[in-house]
Amino acid sequence: MAVERCYNVAKAEASKSRRAFRALIANSPCRGEWIEALATNNNCQIAFLIVIYFVTYAQGRHAISMLKADWARGRLKRGGRFDYTELFRKRRLPLGSYVFSDLENLSATELGFAARVWRGMRSASSDVLLCNHPLRVLRRYALMRALSEEGINGFDVYRFDEFRMPRRFPVFLRCENDHLGPRTELLEDADDLERAVDSLLDQCICLDDWIVTEFIDTSGEDGLFRKYGAFLVNGRIIPRHLHISQHWMIKRSDPETVARTKDEEWAYSQDNPHAAELREVFALANTDYGRIDYAIHEGRIRVFEINTNPQILNPGQSRDPARSRVKQLFADRFIGELQKMASIEHPARSIRIDYGRKPLLKRRPYFVEMVVRLTNRIGLTRFEPFIYRGLVRIRKLWR
8 A cells, every 4th residue: 555655664764853754744645645544543653744723713712622622632633723813923834724713703904814824825735725715704794694685594684884774573683793692682673673772872882793683483383493503514514403492592402302302403413404505505605614503494494603613512421311422423523524624734834924014013921011010000111121021031941
């Protein structure tokens, strides 16, 4: 086998240095077979070559971190995460597969910087996998409008600066760029909407990133509301959960409905009945990775949102064996697709990123910042440069 021949040759290089080993694999004609072998062999001695980077906001780092610490322990041999603030301070970045997430939290300038990272990676290599182009992914408002225009969703959304009134009621209010769900109860008419808006303004809340969403009753014949969740990973639709509740605002299943509907969730996870329709929605949204939340109304899907940095798996098994088997099935599928997405890292290969401006200044270490603030408070501002340089030197020696 070609991989075995490469491995025999590579063993000698590996004994010299990992960098020589990486160079041999990255330049090998069997590179594609190496990727397949590394993805399927958990005991492979060179699994450190597998690399995939998730780019998130600092507040959203927990999703992939919890996955690696628990369900993916020992299965994702190499993976990394960048904060956007850290990413934009670097002039050179390692070449590898990148997943851009949390795009709804980026400003227009930051989206442009992220797009330059994408362009730099793509121009350096056509082999690396890049997910979620920062400028092409449709964020919530644009996606909801597109789905409404295409006739996929049976409801519409409105911004306050559009001066459009909802065509039908009831409606509710929510933030455009978060995933906390509805912020109000159902507003039955224009007067209720006006009172809700006045209440927000009285609380000094700016409405620039708030939207009005028309409500659609997706309850089934049994009077229960169902919210489905499915991931798109490496081009594959993977069912994640089915939440069932007596209330229209669903974050998780009601305890009293779990026992009656656990078989329904298991059947959904196995059958994946809406894969074709969901793939069309992801294509419309120009999204390569994320989780879609949706319901079924009149036999068709109704999409609520696509989250590019969703909660993947909570640590540990569920107390209910029925829920545990759902989690285990999803974990096996999800991690398997991540392994296929990973690429072989080129030896010492980094890409220079042109941000079109000077690099951002690095933030001072937290403890240094605290000491400098204390110095300014007690009236020793003129000594700040000397104190700062001294603390930085002490920190380097301590490390």
